[in-house]
Amino acid sequence: MAFLIDKIRQGKVWRFFGGIRPPELKQASASPIEELRIPSLITLPVERHLGEGGELLVKVGDQVKKGQQLTIPKGERLVPLHASTSGTVTGIGPQILPHPSGFTGTCITIKPDGHDLSVESKPLPEWEDMEPAALLARIREFGVEGLGGALFQTASKLQSALDGPDGCNVFIVNGCECEPVLTCDDRIMQEYAADIATGIRIIQHIIKPQLTVVAIEDNKSEAIAAMRAALEGSEVQLRVIPTRYPSGQARNLIRIITSLEIPFDEHTAECGVVVDNVETVLSIKQAVIDGVPVTSRVITVGGSSMGRIGNVRIRLGSSVRFVLNSFHLNPEFHQRVVLGGPMMGFTLPTIDVPVTKAASCILAPGSAELPLRQPALNCMRCGRCARVCPSRLVPYKLYALSLHSEHGKAQQNGITDCTLCGCCAFVCPSRINLTLQFRRERNIAFLLQDKERRNERALERIKAHEEKEAQERRKRAERKAAALQRIKEQGKPGPSPRLKLKDDSRPEERPAREAVTSLSETTRPLPQEDLRTQHSIPDETLAARRAALEVGGSFRSITPPARAAAHTTQRSVADETASGGSAKAQVTAGAEAAAQSSPRTASTAAAANGHPITQQEQPAAASSGSSEHLKSAPADPAVTPNPLPYALRRSGEQKSVREFTPWELPPEHQAEHSLVGLPSDPNRLNPILPRKPELLPGETPKLQLPERFKKLKNRK
């Protein structure tokens, strides 16, 4: 196929499968782009500009200027956010986002001061001498994203075209604007044709394509004339393509210009074809040459309920309400306000949402202009949907599968290829909203794929863990064998020094043990091995810990030995406290005796009695990290047995419960201690506990049958 690029160069135009010709409704193409005054409030959603671990550069009360950077995003895929006017940051918190479900997300709210001061622009007239990497960094830094609606980050798209196996072959500037009503790209091409031509030169400089094509649908004669004049003398080709929805979608446009069908699981940029919207090209020019970040975008305001219609350059973060007011909305009963065009836009649940870079149109249609959808009839398999689907799907079949929850079969039939362009729902004579069902099914498909991926990851983790354990076991066995071998060679039969130490410790613990036993006959003696080398936490202990968290105490206030004590001696100690402590002296004596020989054992034993460990008993070695604690805790020479549950219930007494430093604990517990101080999350207590699955952003919750259906189901 060595001649395909030549064929493209000759100006051949291919045809994509399917597509429709909806009414164009582009009345606003004659109205020039206007500016609106500064809105009374600017709301900028930041989550897209932060990522996981991004950094906010402002705080509430800060003065910002127009074009000032507000975030440092984490990851290459995201761009920073810039203030769209000067003013004061009055809030950073959850606000309603422009989303069909009215989700909330973190936003920066700016109260404009009205002066609209901007930071100094950093023009770069010598851009032609710059390296592509530097230009890409600049494009990213100035917040350029795909303004066609997909918000794919332009710099990373260009970067992946550069990194692709065969570089960039064809660069297509998308001026199709196939969606009805939208005229913003049309007006931009009419008014900024020269700037767009410069932007094209910048991108050509970066990715060095073999061929550059500007594609415009044949219903925009003025834009075609303007672009033709601007591209005069350059190598860039202007391609006038037939008007057909959705020719503006990247894959369809690539098919029209290059005859290639790039599968949906490949990135078009990596395949050597880069498609960029005209407004994106314009913002690249503004970012690179003028040094102005993206703080506004052009949108179309249309619909028969508007007092007037037009195209407007709007500051990002202005509310939809502000735009509607400026264009004198005269609402009807249950007025629909559509963000986006009539084919792919969604109705807003509230108009107090900000305009973002993704918005290209605000449409307030009257019900005479765009009538409401009639209730659906049965599908009669007329096949119109299959004839118009640009993704070559068979929508009526997919719809039937999706209705019957055949998710696997729906995936086999290519539900993930659906671009939700709405052609099938447009032509359906039975008025079935296929697109709605496909949006749902697509989300389910992505959810299932995600779950599968996670399952695989979990299995890998488990496998790696098991391998590691087996390796450790093997190493231990080898060491043991080697040690035995050594002993044998030395000819000294008998226990190893380590074992001897263990034996030595036993008699010293005995007093404490006796003390415990003497407290009450009903108490079972504590299993000492458990106390020292306790690696598994009994259920009761967990319960105690959780109780501690519930009453608001910190995790640190209860220590594993104390916990163990709590669950063994709880009742008996409580009894003893009631009767008065004749055994106190014994306990203290026992504990002190133990403390002289081994501090650790002593504290263990003392705690085993439900006895708070006071300052005197605290070993000096243990207090290295707790000097503040020592100051704050009042010295309490009077020794009182303090049953743990009681202590837990009374926060005042919690202070007297001794804080253990992590090194005193077995490694597992140390790990747990490192979590202490975080907001109390009961699921964090035991890392093995299954965590509640979180709902992903795109995830659909599992369908719950309403009660009446359940009843019907049970009736049979």
Next chain:
Amino acid sequence: MVRRTASPSGPRSNLGLAPAPHLYARLTTGRLMLITALCLLPVALVQLYFLGCGLIWQFLIIYVTATLCEAAVSLLRHRPLKQTASDCSTLVTSALLALTVPPLLPWHLSCVCAAFAIVIVKECFGGLGMNIFNPAMAGFVFLLISAPGYMFSTFVPPAEGAFRIAGLGATYEVVIQRQDPAPLQERLHEAATQTDALSGATFLEGLKTSRKSGSADSMVNIPDFTTGAALYYSAQAAACAAGGLVLMIMRIIMVKMVLCYFLAVAGFSYLGHLWWPGLYLPELPTLLVGGTALAGFFIITDPVTNAGTGLGRISYAILVAFLIVVLRALGSYSDSVAFAVLLGNAAAPLIDVLTRRRPYGVGYRRGELL
């Protein structure tokens, strides 16, 4: 990240909410069916002219019965009556049925046939869009199998100006009052200006007897298609073509499918006649007689019962064409269109499976541009 929706916390929105797309084409199911029914009008006029006014009574009886059945079923299924009535599919089914049954059929048989078509064939499978078999054709076959004597005795010979002899009154007596149709048939027979090979009870009936004796080629010496019964067949085919053309222009039926169907009928009958002239008719009579033309434009194009995608529909049309030609030569009934269509319907799901569409982007290789 905790996500909350606006509605529980904020005030209830009074904005209208609707899922995308907010635009849609004007064509609806009801309008589509109505256009199809209107396109059947030329065929009905031709039948009125050549076969008399029995058609009007048949249509009325069948339409009323079908509508009542449909209403009863939707009441039983708790469906809104208005929605059931809004798709005019019953109108199309009854029009097709009325055009295919003999014009002098007694009314109770028409009722039974209509009820069978609607209740058993259509609604028992789930209503419009769910039926496997074409209701009109299934109703016709039901009648043909269960009451063959009536079917044979109530056919009328085509005669020019038959509506003058078999007017509304005369056919009322036969169809509604169930009088003997023989005198009326006799008068129509006399009215037929020219008595030739085609002026039997029906041409296909004569053909059946002649092909049983292996002498179908003696039947094909048709002088021309401008007189008598032959004129009826050519006029009916032309009327079907006129209606079908409208449907094709309005993009209601697939042009490729119809073309493939007629080409396949012509091709198969040409081959058949070439090899077994005693059994098969040549291509032109096969295209004109019986319900070949009606089937090509109005029956196999029924979206519900044929295959889904373009390729599937074309395969389905070719299969039906093949069955029509073969069954006409070898079947024991005089006409084969209804049987061929039903067999094709039964094969449609299989065709759907076999003609799977190529997914998007299959065959793409990297580096194809260079």
